[in-house]
Amino acid sequence: MYCRVSILLRKQFVSVLILCVGLVFSFTPARAADPAAGKAIFQANCASCHNVQKKLTGPALKGVEDRWPDKQLLHKWIKNSAGVIASGDAYANALYKEYNGTAMPAFPTLSEADIDNILAFVDAESNKVPAAPGGGGGTTTAAKSEDSGSSSLIFGVITLILAVVAVILMQINSNLNKLAAEKEGVDHPEPVPFYKNKAYIALGIMILFMIGGYFTIQGAIGLGRTQDYMPEQPIFYSHKVHAGTNQISCLYCHSGAEKSKHAMIPSENVCMNCHKAITEYTGEDLYTAEGKKVNGTAEIQKLFDKVGWDPKAGKYVKAGEPIEWTKIHNLPDHVYFNHSQHIVAGKVQCQTCHGNIQEMDEVHQHADLSMGWCVNCHRTTKVQFVENDYYKIFEKLHKDIESGHIDSVTVEMVGGTECQKCHY
Amino acid sequence: MKRTSNILIAAALTGGSFLAACSKDHRKPGKHYVPDMVDSRAYEFYNKTVANMKPVEGTVKRGEILPYTLRAEDTAQANLVKNPLTLNATDLEEGKRLFNIYCAVCHGSKLDGNGPLYKDGNGPYPAAPPSFIAGKLTGYSEGRIFHVATYGYNVMGSYASQLDREQRWKVAAYIKSVQNGGAAPAAAAPAADSTAAATPAAEAAPAAPAVTK
Numbered sequence: 037m038y039c040r041v042s043i044l045l046r047k048q049f050v051s052v053l054i055l056c057v058g059l060v061f062s063f064t065p066a067r068a069a070d071p072a073a074g075k076a077i078f079q080a081n082c083a084s085c086h087n088v089q090k091k092l093t094g095p096a097l098k099g100v101e102d103r104w105p106d107k108q109l110l111h112k113w114i115k116n117s118a119g120v121i122a123s124g125d126a127y128a129n130a131l132y133k134e135y136n137g138t139a140m141p142a143f144p145t146l147s148e149a150d151i152d153n154i155l156a157f158v159d160a161e162s163n164k165v166p167a168a169p170g171g172g173g174g175t176t177t178a179a180k181s182e183d184s185g186s187s188s189l190i191f192g193v194i195t196l197i198l199a200v201v202a203v204i205l206m207q208i209n210s211n212l213n214k215l216a217a218e219k220e221g222v223d224h225p226e227p228v229p230f231y232k233n234k235a236y237i238a239l240g241i242m243i244l245f246m247i248g249g250y251f252t253i254q255g256a257i258g259l260g261r262t263q264d265y266m267p268e269q270p271i272f273y274s275h276k277v278h279a280g281t282n283q284i285s286c287l288y289c290h291s292g293a294e295k296s297k298h299a300m301i302p303s304e305n306v307c308m309n310c311h312k313a314i315t316e317y318t319g320e321d322l323y324t325a326e327g328k329k330v331n332g333t334a335e336i337q338k339l340f341d342k343v344g345w346d347p348k349a350g351k352y353v354k355a356g357e358p359i360e361w362t363k364i365h366n367l368p369d370h371v372y373f374n375h376s377q378h379i380v381a382g383k384v385q386c387q388t389c390h391g392n393i394q395e396m397d398e399v400h401q402h403a404d405l406s407m408g409w410c411v412n413c414h415r416t417t418k419v420q421f422v423e424n425d426y427y428k429i430f431e432k433l434h435k436d437i438e439s440g441h442i443d444s445v446t447v448e449m450v451g452g453t454e455c456q457k458c459h460y
Numbered sequence: 461m462k463r464t465s466n467i468l469i470a471a472a473l474t475g476g477s478f479l480a481a482c483s484k485d486h487r488k489p490g491k492h493y494v495p496d497m498v499d500s501r502a503y504e505f506y507n508k509t510v511a512n513m514k515p516v517e518g519t520v521k522r523g524e525i526l527p528y529t530l531r532a533e534d535t536a537q538a539n540l541v542k543n544p545l546t547l548n549a550t551d552l553e554e555g556k557r558l559f560n561i562y563c564a565v566c567h568g569s570k571l572d573g574n575g576p577l578y579k580d581g582n583g584p585y586p587a588a589p590p591s592f593i594a595g596k597l598t599g600y601s602e603g604r605i606f607h608v609a610t611y612g613y614n615v616m617g618s619y620a621s622q623l624d625r626e627q628r629w630k631v632a633a634y635i636k637s638v639q640n641g642g643a644a645p646a647a648a649a650p651a652a653d654s655t656a657a658a659t660p661a662a663e664a665a666p667a668a669p670a671v672t673k
Contacts, residue, residue, distance in 0.1 A: 084587055084589070085587065085615075087587060093587070093614035259490070259493040260490075261490070262489045262490050264484070282576055282583070282584065285561040291562075295624075303621060305621055306617075309616070309617035310577065310585065312617065314585060317584075319584070366489075369497055369498060370497050
């Protein structure tokens with residue numbers, strides 16, 4: 037009797053032990069869910085279509101575990117979404133319909149532990165507060181222009197002081213002369229006040245004539261040239277953020293520069309290549325030239341208003357209309373200029389003519405785009421002459437290079453300063 | 461004496477007005493002298509009636525390869541499309557250059573899906589661009605890569621407005637050559653076969669609209 041009881045007890049003990057061990061094991065993966073490991077798996081498998089905070093191709097994953105009726109089903113969905121849809125689950129089918137029948141690919145290779153890690157990462161990420169747009173204290177760049185001004189101010193003050201000293205010395209000299217003359221008893225005529233002195237008047241007029249002439253000529257030369265023109269654009273588009281910080285190539289948007297006369301302002305679909313997904317600005321603070329702070333996210337919203345994109349729904353809700361950017365660089369109609377010729381054949385960098393665009397929040401016209409400016413560059417710039425079929429016809433120059441008579445060919449030598457090269 | 465002081469006053473006023481003219485407003489373009497020959501009447505792409513206009517449907521530029529007729533959803537057929545161009549090493553180099561301009565900003569210049577816009581999730585782009593050298597995209601055919609560049613896929617937009625058909629094929633061939641470990645592109649089709657791209661579509665979907673993509 038005793039024996040039987042003890043055997044029974046022992047059997048029970050063993051089964052309890054097995055149960056306990058089993059329980060511990062079954063809980064282990066859940067407890068060890070590792071957000072860091074989940075991040076790697078998430079980025080490799082999920083991040084192309086899902087973001088934790090933001091709806092992309094698939095829904096935002098924040099609170100995904102609360103949305104699904106039970107965890108087992110969510111695991112099943114991740115492994116094989118088509119299977120769950122086929123099983124007729126109401127939530128799965130509603131989701132499939134909401135995303136216009138875009139099916140989530142099956143991930144049969146993910147283990148249960150992997151999925152737990154992913155969900156742990158999503159959970160950890162959901163609790164992070166999204167970075168405030170335009171956060172972080174930035175300093176304005178208004179002080180920049182004062183640097184170049186200060187040295188000329190110092191020179192001006194020194195000149196003024198020296199002029200005053202010179203006038204005083206001249207006055208002393210004339211007074212001393214007068215005293216000396218009185219002592220010698222020479223009769224001296226009543227002095228003429230300086231504003232009636234013809235020599236002074238003539239000098240004053242001469243100086244004014246020169247100053248006036250200088251500004252008249254400068255003004256006349258500047259007529260029609262719009263150097264430093266920096267208009268306010270309909271959207272505060274910062275080239276510094278796009279081409280500088282985010283290293284987008286100039287040609288990505290201005291793809292016409294290689295193919296045609298015009299570099300082209302990109303059509304809005306090019307903006308939307310990235311801004312379908314990028315709906316807010318979180319970089320450094322932006323300021324206009326007047327020092328006014330710019331809300332980057334609101335500027336992106338202006339783009340969405342123009343193209344008719346609803347970032348919440350993730351689709352186009354109305355017909356788009358063009359953004360009317362203000363043209364900055366404008367050559368007169370009687371000048372022919374071709375971007376592709378300069379960029380493809382001439383291999384000229386954009387910055388040579390347009391300045392450091394990648395550092396400009398608001399673009400201004402860097403060069404004066406005058407004819408003298410064009411011609412100077414054509415005189416000094418060397419073309420890639422050898423091994424270039426384009427210049428095969430210049431036989432004399434090729435012979436000169438072979439004989440060592442000249443070592444390089446400038447644009448001018450292949451007709452780059454002929455009138456009808458640009459004016460026809 | 462009165463005359464000279466009048467001259468003085470006049471000169472001072474003129475000088476002052478010239479000096480006042482120095483302070484330039486950079487928000488305004490400034491003055492033009494007889495602008496008749498400056499502003500073009502036919503202001504090319506800024507003209508409201510021609511801005512953002514597409515070419516007439518089915519337009520083929522002289523010397524250009526024939527339009528791509530598959531539709532966005534024809535992915536299965538896109539897998540079978542062969543590159544109609546005969547490409548050499550120079551063309552692959554050009555494909556690389558174009559990839560680095562138009563694709564590398566997201567997909568990375570190493571094709572690893574980690575371009576400056578993503579930067580391991582620290583860049584402004586919220587979605588991870590897929591890698592070309594690992595995972596699903598290694599199984600994509602050249603035709604499928606061309607198809608995705610033409611129509612876009614998921615959050616990626618269409619690149620048909622920035623890259624013409626020839627350039628897209630060069631980029632696709634470059635990606636494939638990197639995936640194959642820098643090997644030459646798969647047996648180049650003969651030049652006479654330049655209509656090959658259009659053929660499968662014409663057979664499979666005769667009613668497919670000829671979209672100039």
